[in-house]
Amino acid sequence: MVKPARLHTRFERARIIGARALQIGMGAPLYANEIELREEFKAELISLYGLEEASVRFVLDPLKIAVYEYDNELIPIDIDPHAD
Amino acid sequence: MVVKSATKKKLMDLGIAENFAHTLANDRKWDDVKILTAQEIAQVCETDSETSATIRGTIDGAMKKNRASGSEATGPVTQVRKMRARGTRTRSRAKTAVDLDVYNVEKKLRSFDDELADDKVFQALHAAVDDMGTNRFSGKIIHDMTLAIHKRGLKKLTKKQAAAVINDAFNALDKASIDPFEAAGIITAQSIGEPGTQMTMRTFHYAGVATVNVTQGLPRIIEIVDARKVPSTPTMIIRLMPDKNSPEEAQKLAASLEITTTANIAQIETDVAQRRLVLKLNKGNLKQKNMTGMEVKDKLERALRLYVQADKEQNPGTLTIIPGVHNEEDLAELQDNPPSYTMLLQLEEKIRDMRLKGIPSIERANVQYDDKAGEYYLSTIGSNLSRVSEIESIDRSRTYTNNIIEIFNYLGIESARQAIINELEATLLSARLEVDVRHLLMVADVMTSEGEVRAIGRHGVSGTKHSILARAAFEVTVNHLLKAGIIGETDRLTGVAENIIVGQPISLGTGSVELFYIPEE
Numbered sequence: 001m002v003k004p005a006r007l008h009t010r011f012e013r014a015r016i017i018g019a020r021a022l023q024i025g026m027g028a029p030l031y032a033n034e035i036e037l038r039e040e041f042k043a044e045l046i047s048l049y050g051l052e053e054a055s056v057r058f059v060l061d062p063l064k065i066a067v068y069e070y071d072n073e074l075i076p077i078d079i080d081p082h083a084d
Numbered sequence: 085m086v087v088k089s090a091t092k093k094k095l096m097d098l099g100i101a102e103n104f105a106h107t108l109a110n111d112r113k114w115d116d117v118k119i120l121t122a123q124e125i126a127q128v129c130e131t132d133s134e135t136s137a138t139i140r141g142t143i144d145g146a147m148k149k150n151r152a153s154g155s156e157a158t159g160p161v162t163q164v165r166k167m168r169a170r171g172t173r174t175r176s177r178a179k180t181a182v183d184l185d186v187y188n189v190e191k192k193l194r195s196f197d198d199e200l201a202d203d204k205v206f207q208a209l210h211a212a213v214d215d216m217g218t219n220r221f222s223g224k225i226i227h228d229m230t231l232a233i234h235k236r237g238l239k240k241l242t243k244k245q246a247a248a249v250i251n252d253a254f255n256a257l258d259k260a261s262i263d264p265f266e267a268a269g270i271i272t273a274q275s276i277g278e279p280g281t282q283m284t285m286r287t288f289h290y291a292g293v294a295t296v297n298v299t300q301g302l303p304r305i306i307e308i309v310d311a312r313k314v315p316s317t318p319t320m321i322i323r324l325m326p327d328k329n330s331p332e333e334a335q336k337l338a339a340s341l342e343i344t345t346t347a348n349i350a351q352i353e354t355d356v357a358q359r360r361l362v363l364k365l366n367k368g369n370l371k372q373k374n375m376t377g378m379e380v381k382d383k384l385e386r387a388l389r390l391y392v393q394a395d396k397e398q399n400p401g402t403l404t405i406i407p408g409v410h411n412e413e414d415l416a417e418l419q420d421n422p423p424s425y426t427m428l429l430q431l432e433e434k435i436r437d438m439r440l441k442g443i444p445s446i447e448r449a450n451v452q453y454d455d456k457a458g459e460y461y462l463s464t465i466g467s468n469l470s471r472v473s474e475i476e477s478i479d480r481s482r483t484y485t486n487n488i489i490e491i492f493n494y495l496g497i498e499s500a501r502q503a504i505i506n507e508l509e510a511t512l513l514s515a516r517l518e519v520d521v522r523h524l525l526m527v528a529d530v531m532t533s534e535g536e537v538r539a540i541g542r543h544g545v546s547g548t549k550h551s552i553l554a555r556a557a558f559e560v561t562v563n564h565l566l567k568a569g570i571i572g573e574t575d576r577l578t579g580v581a582e583n584i585i586v587g588q589p590i591s592l593g594t595g596s597v598e599l600f601y602i603p604e605e
Binding site: 002009010011012014015016018019076077078079080081 | 264
């Protein structure tokens with residue numbers, strides 16, 4: 001969805017993920033869709049809720065979702081696009 | 085009236101009235117006086133033309149007489165004076181080397197390209213860089229890579245090889261560079277500070293040549309970082325020109341560099357009964373210092389403006405000096421007006437530490453042999469870069485001092501920067517500590533970036549920060565705040581300390597990133 005203006009430094013990456021994780025943690029709608037997320041974090045959901053409830057319940061660490069979104073270039077946040 | 089100047093004395097000896105002699109000698113040397121016309125003399129002395137003409141005549145007469153006696157070269161005094169005049173002139177011409185060249189950066193950079201323009205490896209690498217379309221390789225880097233490849237015995241590179249080299253170099257550069265807004269200074273401080281804690285414990289004893297004992301370890305690091313004017317053990321390494329590289333030449337140069345005081349070459353005896361000083365010259369020491377008795381006599385006479393009696397014309401063994409006796413004629417008046425005891429003691433004090441030979445502040449110079457390079461060099465205690473550099477028989481480009489401020493004064497700020505790096509690195513390596521040179525570059529850059537060598541601390545870098553809050557956070561908080569308040573300074577809150585004080589994110593790391601919402605297209 002959003003191609004970064006250039007390769008981010010680790011500080012920029014951390015700042016973007018941090019900002020997005022805060023939004024998610026406060027209940028913002030996700031850019032990643034549920035099916036994809038369930039697939040990505042399958043093992044974790046099972047370990048959290050057990051086999052039966054893993055396909056129904058869906059509460060994850062917001063930071064992990066933010067990292068997933070970042071890695072898939074889904075977050076519409078970037079560093080100053082007008083710089084350099 | 086006390087006779088102060090030699091010129092006045094001379095005029096009075098010629099039979100010119102004291103008041104005229106005084107006015108004429110006022111601010112004038114003998115050379116200035118003897119070219120005055122009768123008219124000028126009349127003006128200066130405020131007298132009639134007849135008197136001034138007489139004075140002029142007297143001076144003319146004296147000059148003729150002087151010239152005559154000079155050509156005859158009879159008296160020992162005249163002879164010495166002639167020798168001295170010739171000596172100084174030739175020495176100053178022989179020893180003063182050419183001026184330093186101005187360093188032209190652009191010319192230097194272009195010279196890297198020109199030097200290897202026909203080189204196959206250089207061309208191949210250049211082509212590979214152009215193919216890659218990167219601007220991270222300067223001419224200097226490609227130049228260095230070319231030389232490295234030559235050292236490994238390759239005369240040319242295929243296109244593929246060149247590309248591989250450039251690719252590897254690119255990755256190495258990438259790996260070596262840090263992200264923007266990294267707190268590099270903190271990392272430097274930690275990287276030097278941690279090994280520094282191991283230093284103090286290790287560097288108490290230093291086994292080595294007894295003559296060289298240079299400050300090492302933590303004390304030396306502190307010295308460098310404090311930008312001291314003079315280090316506690318200034319030393320120089322003086323390399324000789326290849327054609328002058330023999331133990332004899334080196335020893336000769338060492339003798340001419342080393343400070344020789346009167347006490348070094350003579351035993352000074354105070355003859356209280358006769359109110360005079362007797363110097364018993366030590367022949368062995370004189371020879372070692374490459375001096376003669378007449379030279380000592382000559383030097384003392386010139387420096388003290390006193391008459392020095394030698395026991396014989398050639399190779400005198402003892403010299404006698406009487407306070408207040410300026411020339412041979414004064415000896416006659418000695419009976420009526422003997423010098424006081426205090427004058428005698430003062431004179432002795434003065435003579436004892438008088439520099440007869442050598443360069444100021446170079447206390448000792450030792451000839452040493454470098455096994456590796458197979459050449460003789462001098463290592464000194466004490467340093468004086470500007471004076472040593474003027475000597476022609478030394479290799480200026482390889483001569484070194486550990487006095488950074490001296491390097492700054494003589495060669496400029498870039499050299500001082502390099503000197504800081506070299507000194508820090510040498511000190512750390514001697515303690516077997518491996519600190520990456522880039523940390524030292526950082527320290528050197530911070531110290532020299534303002535065009536002069538600044539200490540790290542209150543009087544230097546920390547004390548001259550632009551931000552008031554940053555300065556107040558460091559030391560003497562109230563003074564800084566009060567002064568800033570009185571003159572109404574502003575703080576732009578650009579640094580780290582200021583932002584922490586006001587409770588904002590700092591402009592480093594994540595704090596440096598500004599986020600923008602990029603709407604979906």
